[in-house]
Amino acid sequence: MEEQFPLQAELIERIDWLISLRWLAVVGTLLTIVVVNSYFPGLLLQSPLMTTIAAIALYNFLFFLYARQLRPHVSTVLRLRQSTVFAYVQIALDLIALTTLLHFAGGVENPFALFFIFHVIIASILLSPTASFLAALLASSLFAAMAFLEYGGLIPHYNLVGLVDPDLYRHGSYVLASVLGMAITLFLVVYMTSSIGARLRARTNELMEVSRSHEAKSQELEELNAKLQKLDAARTKFMVTVTHELRAPVATIYSCLDLVLGGFASREKEQQVLERAQRRATELLELVKDLLELTEARQAEVEVEEAEPIQLADVLHNVDELMRVEAENKDLFLSVDIDTAPPPVRAKPEHMKAVWTNLISNAIKYTEPGGIIVASLTHDSDHVIGVVRDTGIGIAAEDLPRVFEEFYRTANARAISPQGTGVGLAIVKRMIENYGGKIWLESELGQGSKFTFMLPRAR
């Protein structure tokens, strides 16, 4: 709040300053009177001046109490308004007090009339330009009223005996010149002080604006940095896992060759060991292929817009042809069920091929001989819906949330097929999500699995 209204915030701080300044004025005036009295005894009327000073001291004390009572409040709009009104009252009272002091000390003849200038400077520092001009107007009016009333004899005039001509206050032209001179001086002072103050405030505001935007920017950068660090950590973890997954088969192939070349195995064992090495090399190639596919899935997001509408049914027919032999070899019944005229989706055919292939080959891998696999394609008003269902080993409830993670394999899957990559479902999920779809899984241990994915139909 205070930052948004620097002028008012300054005002709150300056009120204390104003009160302190007034104590100084009280002491200063008292000292002046004492000094003047010792050099020019009888020049000044003691009692009305002292009474006025006492009055100033009294109201300053009351201001002091009021300011203390203001302070505990939090800086609300209300407090700002109170402070502004408080400042108006103080400046007005001070102008009246100064006029009273002048009146009892020679009126228009008193050179200390110049003190009005200090008051309007203070007003210009504390208040808005309009309020400052009003203060100058009030000061000029009070001074003029005093001068003219004394001139007209409507109020008494107290001559500074021996200091100036006792009839000076009756010289119309002098009085008029004094009043005009005072008024012009005061307005010029307000004008200059206010414009300097306005420029200073504008610069302060600019600086605060700059520092605020810097703060916002540095916070933005910090958030971005945190995000990048998180991404980097995820990437590192991914790299470590990939390295481990790649290293294990390479190490095994190395050991197999080492066994044969080092002559640690018998002749008949050698053939067996080399076959193992070859199988692991094939699996390694498989893994590398999956990793490439995964990398592509991670990048594919950018290409979504360029994808042409395709028929998922065509892709499914293709994949069915490729996988049928594998399914039949394992004595599995693979059925493909496509509803009439499913609408097209916007996707790259090779990506959708990866989706169907991974889902169906998983079903083949994790279903016991004699089981059934059904791949189906349906649609609703907004989506094309693909389902791959099997009567296989199923997935335990605690594994369900993790099967789409990269390299995650359930204990069951490991037992049945030790060398899977654990990447297939991660690829599928990425591909589907890249094209604005979603995929989910219903399964129970021993009760088969059902993968369902939805893709928005192409418009």
Add this chain to the structure above:
Amino acid sequence: MTTKGKVLIIDDDPDFVEVVRTALETDDFEVFSAADGSQGLALMRQEKPDLVFLDVMMAHPTEGVDVSEAMMEDPDLRDIRVVMITAITDTQYVGDFPTDRYLHVDQFLTKPVPLSELLELTNRILKK
């Protein structure tokens, strides 16, 4: 036939197990194998091997470490010699590796383990 000693291999990679088994058997060691930590511990209690080759990272990343700790706590298994085998050399992964725990391990080997080195190590440890 008398053998030079009983060796247990605990590793979830059946090919690696077969290779090491072949090499050790050719060198007259009696070889047992287990595919996970709990199976390995059970086999240890049953067969009392002289030496265990223990893979660090199996189904979960510190399974081998857990096995070696279980061996420390079991007075029957405490004296079995352990060679820990790992595919980890990456320093980034060291943070996950509990080096501040005392490990009941005689030696660390990194995959791929040269079989000559593995046989030499086995002979050296079991001769003591």
